[in-house]
Amino acid sequence: MENSIDNQITHITSRPVARPQLAGRAFNLLFVFIVLALWPDLASGQTTNTVTGPQAAKKGPADTFTGTVWVTSLVPNDSIFTTISGSVAFEKSARSHWHSHPAGQILIVTDGIGYHQIKGEPRQVIRKGDVVKCPPNVVHWHGASPNSKMTHLYIIPNTEKGIVKWLLAVTDAEYNQK
Template identity: 35%
Template sequence: MKLNNPAPTTKAPAERFTGDVYLQPLHAGEAPSKLMAAMVHFTPGARTNWHSHPLGQTLLCTEGAGLVGTRDGTVILMRAGDTVHTPPGEEHWHGATPEGLMSHLAMVEHENGQSATWLEPVSDADYAAAHTQTAR
């Protein structure tokens, strides 16, 4: 057993995110483990690009409320304590609502060194539609 000090929080790359997003890597799997985990902090309205994961992804919302959307138009509103799983290969995005901050623990497994396939940004229109769909 060993205590791992978390890596410093850094600003997420603009080519994969819209808005201000901050990443704190927590664990990078060492063989035979394939697990990668990070805390991700989204400012209001910030979101990922469309992307998929070869072995799926699990998100545990730890603070605030966020949206998770898929290509078929399904949108889930997740709140602190909720867990959302996207299956292998499903194109999706996730981020904060326009009203507040959201943080989640992101857990993925890498396959042959790859944990995600990054695609185009989520348009403002698609983001607004997702928010409208889940507004309560």
């Protein structure tokens, strides 16, 4: 019996593992993505250094956020990619003001529990792992719940159409309405 278990363990651990092939495929896909992303620069004969280091988080201004919010730019706007991206960390009960994006916005919740609401619709609870697509020109807000911080990544595409139109603050009554 003992010999049989040893044989099974040897068999399991000596099987070839497919991970190196997957890693190779992932690397190839990443390489193709990078080449395609840089193609406009390469085709024009211009090359630029696209590596950026971590940006310092900046406190969100009171004219666009209620409560303590930290905003970190990850991908700045430019005329080639016309997309910006960053991270927003909301302290408990902190939230954005009502706003809209001419080309829409994608949120990826990376930590905590928060809220997202489209004007005129019920507030939705969002959690780590959720992806929220905010349609173009639709007024909405997002922020942390009263009992949890919340962090999300944001992606704003097609910035040539504009980035954001800030509106009024979300009132406490609006924030607390279920």
